[in-house]
Amino acid sequence: MSETIFETRVPARLDRLPWSRFHWLVVFALGVTWILDGLEVTLVGSLSPAIRGEDGLGLTAQQIGLAGSAYIAGAVLGAVVFGRLTDRFGRRKLFTITVAVYLIATILTGFSWDFHSFLVFRFFTGAGIGGEYGAVNSAIDELIPARRRGQVALAINGSFWVGAALGAMASVVVLDPDLIDPALGWRLAFVVGGMLALIIIWIRRFIPESPRWLMTHGRPETAEAIVTGIEERVVRRHGPLTPVDHLPPIRLERRGHTPWGQIFHALFRRHPERTFLGVVLMATQAFCYNAIFFTYALILTDFYGIPDSNVGWFMLPFALGNFTGPLLLGRLFDTVGRRKMISLTYAVAGLLLCLTGWLFSQGMLSAVAQTSAWTVIFFFASAAASAAYLTVGELFPLEIRAITISLFYAFGTLLGGVAGPWLFGFLIDSGERSQILVGYLIGGGLMLLAAVVELWLGVAAEGRSLEEVSSPLSQVK
Numbered sequence: 001m002s003e004t005i006f007e008t009r010v011p012a013r014l015d016r017l018p019w020s021r022f023h024w025l026v027v028f029a030l031g032v033t034w035i036l037d038g039l040e041v042t043l044v045g046s047l048s049p050a051i052r053g054e055d056g057l058g059l060t061a062q063q064i065g066l067a068g069s070a071y072i073a074g075a076v077l078g079a080v081v082f083g084r085l086t087d088r089f090g091r092r093k094l095f096t097i098t099v100a101v102y103l104i105a106t107i108l109t110g111f112s113w114d115f116h117s118f119l120v121f122r123f124f125t126g127a128g129i130g131g132e133y134g135a136v137n138s139a140i141d142e143l144i145p146a147r148r149r150g151q152v153a154l155a156i157n158g159s160f161w162v163g164a165a166l167g168a169m170a171s172v173v174v175l176d177p178d179l180i181d182p183a184l185g186w187r188l189a190f191v192v193g194g195m196l197a198l199i200i201i202w203i204r205r206f207i208p209e210s211p212r213w214l215m216t217h218g219r220p221e222t223a224e225a226i227v228t229g230i231e232e233r234v235v236r237r238h239g240p241l242t243p244v245d246h247l248p249p250i251r252l253e254r255r256g257h258t259p260w261g262q263i264f265h266a267l268f269r270r271h272p273e274r275t276f277l278g279v280v281l282m283a284t285q286a287f288c289y290n291a292i293f294f295t296y297a298l299i300l301t302d303f304y305g306i307p308d309s310n311v312g313w314f315m316l317p318f319a320l321g322n323f324t325g326p327l328l329l330g331r332l333f334d335t336v337g338r339r340k341m342i343s344l345t346y347a348v349a350g351l352l353l354c355l356t357g358w359l360f361s362q363g364m365l366s367a368v369a370q371t372s373a374w375t376v377i378f379f380f381a382s383a384a385a386s387a388a389y390l391t392v393g394e395l396f397p398l399e400i401r402a403i404t405i406s407l408f409y410a411f412g413t414l415l416g417g418v419a420g421p422w423l424f425g426f427l428i429d430s431g432e433r434s435q436i437l438v439g440y441l442i443g444g445g446l447m448l449l450a451a452v453v454e455l456w457l458g459v460a461a462e463g464r465s466l467e468e469v470s471s472p473l474s475q476v477k
Contacts, residue, residue, distance in 0.1 A: 004254045005476050010211045010223050011467050012247035013231065015146045020234045026143050027152060029203045030136050031159040033099065036196055037129050038163025038319070051118070063115055064298065065426065070119045072286075074126030075133075076410040082131025083406025086138060087399065088257045090217075092209045094402075095135035099200045102128030106194030110187040133389070133409045134402035141393045141401065142212040146465050150333035150390060157386035158326030164319035167193075216398045216472050218254035250467055251476040258399045262473060266397055267404070271470070274395045277457040278404075281388035282412025284346070284446040288353065289385060292443065296374070298428050299436075304367035314371045321375035322382040329383045333390070339458030342387045343451045349381035350447030357440025361433045381447070388412075394461045398472045 017023075051057055051064070078098070086094040105124035112118035137153070144152045208230075214223035231241060267275045300306040300314055325345075333341045356373040359365050365373065392408040393401060427435045461469045 005251060006220050006254065007249045007251050008215050008220050008224065009244055009247045009249050010215050010220070010227055011250060011465050013227050013244065014143065014211065015465050016242050016247065017145055017230065017234055018238045018241075019145075019148065020238060022230050022233060023144060023148075023152075025206060026139070027156060029200075029207050030095075030140060031156040032200055032203065033095075033132055033136055034157060034160040035163035035166070036193065036200065037102075037132070038160035038165075039167040039193055039196070057112065057115060057118055065423075065428075067115075067119055067122050071122045071126035072413055074123035075130030076126075076414050078127030078130030079133055079406035079410040079413075080403075081127075083134035083403040083410075086131075086135045086402035086406075087213075090209050090213055091135050091139045091142070091402070092204070092207065095132060095139065096201060096204060098128050098131035098135060099197050099204075100128075101131065103194050103197035103201075106197070107191050110190030110194070112187075130406070130409065134406035137389050137393045137405050138213075138402040139207070139210055141390075141466060142210040142398070147463050148334060149394070150338065150387075150462060151330040153390040153393070154326035154330035154333060154383060154386040157389055158323050158330075158382055161319040161323035161382065164322065165316055167315070169316070212398055212466070215252060216255075216474050218256065220252070250472075252472060252474045253476050255399075255474050258473060263400050263403060266400060266473065267407075271396060273457050274459065277453060277459075278388075278392040278395065278408040279412055279415075280450050280453045281342070281346075281391055282408045283415040284412075284450040285381070285385040285388050286413045286415070288349070288381060288443040288447055292374075292440075299370070300367060302428060302431070303433070304370070306367055314367065317371055317375045318378065321377075321379040325379040325382040326386045329380075330386075333383075333387060334462050337460055337462050338387070338391070339454060339460060342384065342391070342458060343454045345380045345384035345387065346447050346454060347451035349377055349384055350444040350451065352377045352380070353444035353447065354441055357437045357444065360440070361437035363433065384447070384450075391459075391461075394466060394469050395459055397470050398466060399474060 078101070082094055082098050085097075102125060105121050105128060109118065109121040109125060112121055136156075140153050140156055141149060208226045209222075211223035211226045214220070214226070235241060296315075296318070297311045300311055306314060329341065329345065352373070356365075356370075356377060359373070360370065389405065389409070393405050396404040423439055427439050430436075459469065467475070
């Protein structure tokens, strides 16, 4: 065998591992990112009336929508830049750097002095979070055994909504004028939220570099050593594992980084159907989520007369539905299958969104009924959105996993996420329920389109190793 070609059983060894403390550590260390992201983003949604008011920055609803778009635009750029660096330098280094960017920008948001400074700081906050998508989702896919990959990926991505619930409760406190000066409360929320990211940086010190990334970047010896260390800890608690010699090997060629030409060849020549599927799933869920979530507080205050200080209470059931959806449905993505479950969740969310939009336009919903409807809709939509990230992470070669996730996130979000908050902010400023219905029908229709495309092009990746779903670029037959 040539010195440049080596044989390894790292993928099979990782997939045979029983669920252990190591996997719980991975779930916690990577999931806590989305908890803090959810906390920060929900604070922006809940605090938007306060930021818009006299004690805030005096913004219009359209400016609030533009700030949401700036956050998404930053996430798009951050995803592409940091995603490329993640495939080049490793998952572990980059998911530390991206959290640091998020931390600094979030704290600075609390010191915004006008609309333009607020816009800039929101942009860089988004850049940090955008960079997280490629690094974190790559690590999830590559460290979690194949039989539980779907369930864990959905649960971690859904943990965003634990943070959303915490953010909603925090907003009730910081917006209470009897507790905190209204001019200070919203600023304090950003500063404290940013400081909490220090917890993430500390916890992630205990997560090793992805052995799969190491083996496909010419460092099989390091990859083997990391896996051996994990196995030794698992054996001490769970007993002997299947002998290594009984596991299927994979032959790889040592190589460095992957040039852009090979990335685009893999996307558009090797897997064009998967590329189209990924774009549709990411763009449709991005429009639906960002359009509604970034402007939901404005709907409550402008159309239902909910006081700014009480908006957080209405966010709690909304967050609950978003978290429990991926948590309770996630196991079905590994048993019933990807294609059926992804199509089902997109379709149900789309139909319910159109129906609820019509009821809203007819004035048939109270604030409580509106919130209840969103809770049910996003029980399914949250699972669908999380499955979109799972899909684009599974369907492409290991060497380009992070940049692939990042490109799909960036392109899909650019198509569906940037315009959504601005459009809904504009429609809300019109004061006409019939105008807002148009936005809801667009969002619901896009989700239904995604359900059809998944039925047509979806891949049965459940229970299969990543290398079986898509062979590495460096694999030698």
